[in-house]
Amino acid sequence: MSLDSEYLNFYEWIKKNGGKIHEHVKIDTKEERGLFTTDSIESHTALAIVPWSLVVNIQHPDLSTINTDTERQALIIFLLREYNKEKESSWYPWLKLLNIEKEADELLKIKMHLFNCVEHSTLGQALSDRYQQLQEEYEYLHQAGTIETSFELFCAIDHLIWSRVLDLPENEPLSLVPFIDFANHSLNANARWFIDDDTHNIILRSERTLNSNEEITICYGSKSNEELLYLYGFALSINSNDRVTIPVSLKPDDILLEDKLQLIQQLNLPPRLTLDMNGNLSNESNQLVKILSAQTQATINQQNEHYTPYLLNLFNEYLNKLNLCPDNDETFTKYYLDSQKLIIQKAIDNLK
Ligand SMILES: C[S@@+](CC[C@H](N)C(=O)[O-])C[C@H]1O[C@@H](n2cnc3c(N)ncnc32)[C@H](O)[C@@H]1O
Structure with a gap:
């Protein structure tokens, strides 16, 4: 037929x-x-x-x-x-x-x-x-x-x-x-x-x-490319709802490990950072970075001198991983990766 x-x-x-x-x-x-x-x-x-x-x-x-x-x-x-x-x-x-x-x-x-x-x-x-x-x-x-x-x-x-x-x-x-x-x-x-x-x-x-x-x-x-890929298997080349979410974790040898964990739990912060289309961190993510990057008890939940280096390192690591992905013809994976790279690059530029 x-x-x-x-x-x-x-x-x-x-x-x-x-x-x-x-x-x-x-x-x-x-x-x-x-x-x-x-x-x-x-x-x-x-x-x-x-x-x-x-x-x-x-x-x-x-x-x-x-x-x-x-x-x-x-x-x-x-x-x-x-x-x-x-x-x-x-x-x-x-x-x-x-x-x-x-x-x-x-x-x-x-x-x-x-x-x-x-x-x-x-x-x-x-x-x-x-x-x-x-x-x-x-x-x-x-x-x-x-x-x-x-x-x-x-x-x-x-x-x-x-x-x-x-x-x-x-x-x-x-x-x-x-x-x-x-x-x-x-x-x-x-x-x-x-x-x-x-x-x-x-x-x-x-x-x-x-x-x-x-x-x-x-x-x-209003779904990001990540959500579209997860649910439907496609992504948009231009997606005004796109964002980057980066999983983060605490290092086991962090001297403030217990305090940080407790604070993160208390504030109910998810273990990931979210960047909008312009490379800006959400309020929750901003708070999480302050905690993760702190190196003394006194600054555990405050803007501190390690905040920017921590983020720069994280963003560059993420960008490197994205760049390591071999070029491929799969259109939607390409849309997803290109948009992720653009957002991360904006986030890096915002820190400079
Ligand atoms: C509800 S179905 C729509 C009909 C489908 N295209 C078909 O051939 O049966 C959803 C699927 O269509 C595709 N799709 C929907 N919107 C799309 C878009 N804007 N660009 C590319 N593919 C899309 C994706 O494969 C998605 O999983």
Whole structure:
């Protein structure tokens, strides 16, 4: 079956289930697959209406027999089960388009490459923690006979969920919304989605006039490149929400170790420094540096002469690690690294 007919099947499936897609909206692939217009569309027009019966979450009758610890696990089990049914699944027209097997292969390659470059960062820590958690979760579900797939497929489905789930309001369950899940992210989005109060349908609506052949985008939130990479596997070349977070720790031979630890705990400071786009430290981070750099009891929580050298050393070390990462063609890793280097360089210049 050609790709076009797969898309047509998908649109038909949505309509058959009571949904609507604007006649000038379709899924297409330019740099990245997404939603596009085929003609101009006025502002505040419904681009797609997805019925609640097609929203995948624990309230859906198809998930009612799944008993798990978390909503996410229920979604994983549901997707694996439906994926294995292939054409027999009533969700097939949507699942077919998600390229789950290809995802499983690519995900590992990209993650390994990315991981080599970010091992020293908070992103590296978060990725390896997640990988370990996934391994433990997989072992547990596999041994209990709840899932019978490979670990790679399990990871791909987990990634699929995090990268496609919609941020519904707090009282709503974790949900996947076919069709709207094809909208890519932009900080300058031209569309947004909302739940219709009366019908509970999910509506995607244009927020301004759209030109013909324009990509329809929604905003996934004000996320840094690190968060975007962690959750979705992409980064932006220009991201006004970007920042650098550097993990820091105390040296075991620090003569003020106990006092510093106590103070850090008392003030509830996280063990990392955060720099905004302009290379400025957050207030919390500033306080943490004062403590970490102090060399006498009297100056333990004050600006001290070691403050600037401590930071310069830390920033230069971090920059060196970023520079050690070999050049690579992976676009998003490059965006991430370039932006990190720019911010660190600004922070170094600010100290001079
Ligand atoms: C909700 S899906 C959007 C549809 C997806 N592009 C597809 O082909 O099915 C989210 C995924 O799309 C990609 N994506 C979304 N916004 C992007 C952007 N601005 N730049 C590059 N990739 C993006 C990422 O791979 C992300 O994990």
